[in-house]
Structures are given as structure tokens and as C-alpha cells.
Amino acid sequence: MRPKTFFLATTIVLLCLVVFTGPVLATPSAVTLFPKGGTITEQATLTAGANTLTIPARAVPATLSVQVNDNRFALSGATWERIEIAHPEKTAQIKQQIESLKQKKAATADTRKAVAAKITFWEHQLSRNWEKSDDALAVGAALETPLLQGYQKQTALSRQIEEMDKEIAELEKELRKLTSGQENQWAVRIALSGPADVRCPIEFSYFFPECGFAPAYRLNAAMAKNAVDFSWDADIWQNSGVSWEKVEMTLTTASPSFDLVPPDLSPWIIQERPQAPVYRSSMLMAEKSVADAMTDQATASQPQPVLKSTTTQWRMGKRSVTSGEKQRFLIASRSLPARFLHLVRPSRSTKAFVQASVSLKEPLQAPEGEAIFLIDGTMVGRGPFSMEAREATLFFGQDPLVSATKTLVSKKSGKEGLIATEQTIQWQWDISLENHHPYGVTAQVEEPRPQTRNKAIKTAWTLDPAISEKKSDHQTFVWEMDLPAGKTQTIQMNVQVNAPTDMNLMPDM
Incomplete structure (x- = not known):
């Protein structure tokens, strides 16, 4: 009986492992952030055969890149499909808690209104013009205790409402982390070929649009030392539903590109320019010349060149960013040598504007962002700022x-x-x-x-x-x-x- 019992128990355990094995746990290890969107790199340990990983619902699975870090294994295939979120019960529980707290808050607010109405009534009795002073004193003595209790109860109810507001905010924050505003995820099926008794470490990355960074600058004109005190922060945000804990973070001004094949060449055809049509109207006081019309047509049909600066990256080391929150990190802080002038244009205005001419040995490479401008520590305004030259x-x-x-x-x-x-x-x-x-x-x-x-x-x-x-x-x-x-x-x-x-x-x- 014992061998049969042992065999049966072992079989049940193996079946449970097969049936209830969920997606492989992966953790973000590195993030490359663009101004809008970012490439998230995660690490996981897989086995030979089929493996399932999950990525956020708003990720772009077509940008998936997988790196196998063991030469004994090879990638056999990768597919993806939509699945329901892995924690619907917890999500439903939190939603129920939020609704219960909101109902409790509404009831507490109604009670506070009733107490406030009583207090107003009692205060009105004290302010009445009583015919006899003894009556006024008697009423005052009688209402002293109820009024004190009413004030205390009103204060206690207000504190309860504040505490419930905090609880609701925390629960809503947790709900955002769980769902990231979505109700499903991507299940990525990765197939590996290799030895069956060995686990294989992999790295996989994908583009996620619900993250990014925005530069925030501070420029202080320090005229006494002929310098502009420059500091650059980055407001970083992400809504992946998972906190990034000590990930290797890189910021870049490049635009994300995931093209697999190069673009086709357009034919270069040189031919005689067609005659431009001339339209005449008796309603017009003047006519456009044929030469002007041809010039306009040529200008409209030709693409205008746009100059773009080179891409710059900033490696920030290991950083942590909570999902659903915006966090600010210092990127750089330095003093920029500058020559100050007061620019005046008397034919347009009597005003003088403070102008700083900055000259550097190396380009600053600061992408466009919002800046606050100060003179000797006093804020004078806000505006856009960028500098990608010397x-x-x-x-x-x-x-x-x-x-x-x-x-x-x-x-x-x-x-x-x-x-x-x-x-x-x-x-x-x-x-x-x-x-x-x-x-x-x-x-x-x-x-x-x-x-x-x-x-x-x-x-x-x-x-x-x-x-x-x-x-x-x-x-x-x-x-x-x-x-x-x-x-x-x-x-x-x-x-x-x-x-x-x-x-x-x-x-x-």
C-alpha cells in the first residue's frame, strides 16, 4: 500500500505543478527613457520548452527583443496574446473597499451636517435678546456642555473624513499599480531549445508608451560673477503598474525606432518644369505674376530640410520610480560663463532687457523643456529653454x-x-x-x-x-x-x- 500511496501522491503533485504553473516571474532591470515612452528591459530564468511571461497591456509586443544568455540554449519562437490580469480578485476587493469607504464618508459627512445644524441652533439661542438676564444665564449654563460636546464631535467627524480621504487615495493608488488603468496584459510565449535539466537566464525588452521624462531647468543670472547658474532636473513618470526598483536608467533625446528593413529609395527624375496655370479674376485688384506662381509651386512641392542635433544619452545609474507617480531627479548642475548686456530698442520700447551671452568649450546638449528664469535668486519668469550648441x-x-x-x-x-x-x-x-x-x-x-x-x-x-x-x-x-x-x-x-x-x-x- 505504501508504494502505491507514494506514487499517487507524487502524481498529484506533478499534476498540480503542470496545471497551476503561472507566468514566469520577471523583474525590470534597465530602462531607456525617451521624452515620450521608453524601452523596458526585464530579466527572467526560463527552461527548455514553452515559457510564459507577462508585460503591461499598453506595451508594444511587436517591439519585443529577447537575448538568451546561455550558449547551450537557442530561441525557438516567440508569440503573444491578450490575457486577463492575474489578480482580478484583489482588484475587485480594492474596488469594493473604495466604494464602502465612500459610502461611509458620505454618512459621516451627513452626521457632521446634523451636528453643525444643532450647533447653529444653540448659538442662535445664546445670541437672542432675552427679557430677563437670569433667563439668559440659565440658557447659557444649560447649553455650555452640549455646545462643547457638539464642537468636539464636529472636529472628530472632520478628522474621520480626512482619514477616509487618505485611505481612499491610498487604495486608488494601489489599484492603479495593479491595473495601470487597464484590465488585461500581454502574455508572451517564449520557446527555448536546450538541455532539460538546466535553467537559462534571459533578458527581454519592449517599448512601453506609458512612461517618459520632461526636462525642468533653473537658470539664475548671477551678474556679479558673470555666470548663469544652471541646473537641470528630469521629471520621470511611468504607469506600468509595477514599481521600478533600482533599475539602470538611461535618458535619451533620440526618437524610438524599431524598423526591421530599410526604406525604399525614391526615383530621382530630372525633367522640364511644367507650365504653371495662371488664374485671372475681375474681382481682384492685382494679379500674381506667372513667375511668382511658378516659384510658389516649386517651393510647395519640395521638402524643406530640417536640421536635427545628434543624439545624447545620460546614464543615471540605479534609480527607483513608483508606478503612477512623477518623480524628479537631478541630471546636471553647473555654472555657465556668460557676458551680460542690457538690450534696448528705443524705437519700439523704453524697456531694457537683460541678455546673457553664453559661450562654452563643449555643447551643452540640453533638450527643450520648461525653465524658470531668475536674476540673483529672484524669479522673473518661465519659458521654454533648449541649448544644443556651444x-x-x-x-x-x-x-x-x-x-x-x-x-x-x-x-x-x-x-x-x-x-x-x-x-x-x-x-x-x-x-x-x-x-x-x-x-x-x-x-x-x-x-x-x-x-x-x-x-x-x-x-x-x-x-x-x-x-x-x-x-x-x-x-x-x-x-x-x-x-x-x-x-x-x-x-x-x-x-x-x-x-x-x-x-x-x-x-x-
Whole structure:
């Protein structure tokens, strides 16, 4: 009897192992995060034959990559299918707990309202105009204890509601971890060929869109030390339903690509450009020329080149990220050498804007993200920031203690020559620059340079002080001036335009 009993027991155990063997347990070991989405790498130990792994429902199974880490084994195949989540009972239990707590919270809130109504009634009795003071004293004495108990009960009920809110939030957080907002998962069937008595370690990776990172920058203009204090954080998030515990994390600016075959070449055909149609309408005051129409058509049909920077990766070491939460990690912090100027454009505004010219030995490689801008620790604004080169110009808002005012001193016009064949217009402006700081600053003043669209129109000017020839160009006058503390400096602009008298000029700025 004993051998039969032992054989029967052994058979039952083996059957249970066959029937109730679930998916192989795998744990995330590395993550490569893109701004939107990421590649998750997990590790598992499999056996020869068929094995089942699960990955989140929003993973992209077509991107699955499997690496066998034992030369005695070979990958025979991999397939996948949708399955129900592995813990529906626990999910249902948590949902029931949440619903029960919400009902209990509603009942407690109703009780608190009733207590508050009693308190209001009792307080009203105390504020009544009693005919006899003895009556008022008697009522006050009678209500002292009920009021105190009412206040205490109201406070206790409020605390109970707060505690229930916390419990509901924790349960909802746990529910998100279990389901990741989904009701199923992918079952990945991996078949291995190899020795039957050995376990094989593997790594498999897949693209998961429900994760990513967003750069968050802090730029502080430290003008006293001619530097911009730069710090870069990354807000990292994931909704896989499983916490990432001490995974090797890498951030990259690359776009994920899983193409298996190269793209086909497009034929390069050189031929005569077709004649562009010309449409005429009596409703139009002017017509577009044939040449303009052909130019527009050619521009629209040609792809426009887009320059992209090289890909950069940041290896962050081992990090932990909880599912359903956003966590911030410091990526880099450094001081960027900078030259500060106060940029003014008096013809457009009296305001002076703080400008920092940053020059580095190596490119910064900071992808676009949200930044806060500060001057000496005081926040002046928010805005987008990116820098993927060695040089950049940054603005830190306006400085109310520096201003520029442009004043028209005179404007003259007339005709010259015996037969009055030429007209002349003369302007004289003064630009006043004021610095109310207790220290000196450098100002860069920019004004539009007069440009003509006809050779018959002649321009001339005198500028005091002279412009910076290095910074000025064909359309802009640029001055760079040191403004002493508490002082005012002036720029004088004299401009003259000569043109034939039959020209109807539009010279005003």
C-alpha cells in the first residue's frame, strides 16, 4: 500500500505543478527613457520548452527583443496574446473597499451636517435678546456642555473624513499599480531549445508608451560673477503598474525606432518644369505674376530640410520610480560663463532687457523643456529653454532700473535746385539712456538702419557716438555703451533722405 500511496501522491503533485504553473516571474532591470515612452528591459530564468511571461497591456509586443544568455540554449519562437490580469480578485476587493469607504464618508459627512445644524441652533439661542438676564444665564449654563460636546464631535467627524480621504487615495493608488488603468496584459510565449535539466537566464525588452521624462531647468543670472547658474532636473513618470526598483536608467533625446528593413529609395527624375496655370479674376485688384506662381509651386512641392542635433544619452545609474507617480531627479548642475548686456530698442520700447551671452568649450546638449528664469535668486519668469550648441543668447526679462527714451528733436522737409528736382527730409533724434543701479552696466542699443528700395533714393547720417561696426549690419545700427551708476548718456542720430520730387515717399519709422 505504501508504494502505491507514494506514487499517487507524487502524481498529484506533478499534476498540480503542470496545471497551476503561472507566468514566469520577471523583474525590470534597465530602462531607456525617451521624452515620450521608453524601452523596458526585464530579466527572467526560463527552461527548455514553452515559457510564459507577462508585460503591461499598453506595451508594444511587436517591439519585443529577447537575448538568451546561455550558449547551450537557442530561441525557438516567440508569440503573444491578450490575457486577463492575474489578480482580478484583489482588484475587485480594492474596488469594493473604495466604494464602502465612500459610502461611509458620505454618512459621516451627513452626521457632521446634523451636528453643525444643532450647533447653529444653540448659538442662535445664546445670541437672542432675552427679557430677563437670569433667563439668559440659565440658557447659557444649560447649553455650555452640549455646545462643547457638539464642537468636539464636529472636529472628530472632520478628522474621520480626512482619514477616509487618505485611505481612499491610498487604495486608488494601489489599484492603479495593479491595473495601470487597464484590465488585461500581454502574455508572451517564449520557446527555448536546450538541455532539460538546466535553467537559462534571459533578458527581454519592449517599448512601453506609458512612461517618459520632461526636462525642468533653473537658470539664475548671477551678474556679479558673470555666470548663469544652471541646473537641470528630469521629471520621470511611468504607469506600468509595477514599481521600478533600482533599475539602470538611461535618458535619451533620440526618437524610438524599431524598423526591421530599410526604406525604399525614391526615383530621382530630372525633367522640364511644367507650365504653371495662371488664374485671372475681375474681382481682384492685382494679379500674381506667372513667375511668382511658378516659384510658389516649386517651393510647395519640395521638402524643406530640417536640421536635427545628434543624439545624447545620460546614464543615471540605479534609480527607483513608483508606478503612477512623477518623480524628479537631478541630471546636471553647473555654472555657465556668460557676458551680460542690457538690450534696448528705443524705437519700439523704453524697456531694457537683460541678455546673457553664453559661450562654452563643449555643447551643452540640453533638450527643450520648461525653465524658470531668475536674476540673483529672484524669479522673473518661465519659458521654454533648449541649448544644443556651444553658444547661446538667453534673456532674463526686463530691468526696470535701466531705460532708453527716443525723442524726435526736429523734422524738416523741402525741395532743392532751381527747378526743384529733388526733395529732402531730415530727422534729428536724441536717445537718452538711464541707469539707476548703484553699479555700472553695459547697454546694447539697437535701432533700424534706413534702407532704400530704389537707387534714386539716397540716404546719409551722422551718429554720435559712432556705432559698433562689428555688431551692426545692413539693417541695424548697434551701439555698445557702458552706463555708469546713476548716470544718463545720450545718443544723437541725424538722418537725411534725398529723392526725386515725383516720388511719393513713405519714410516714417
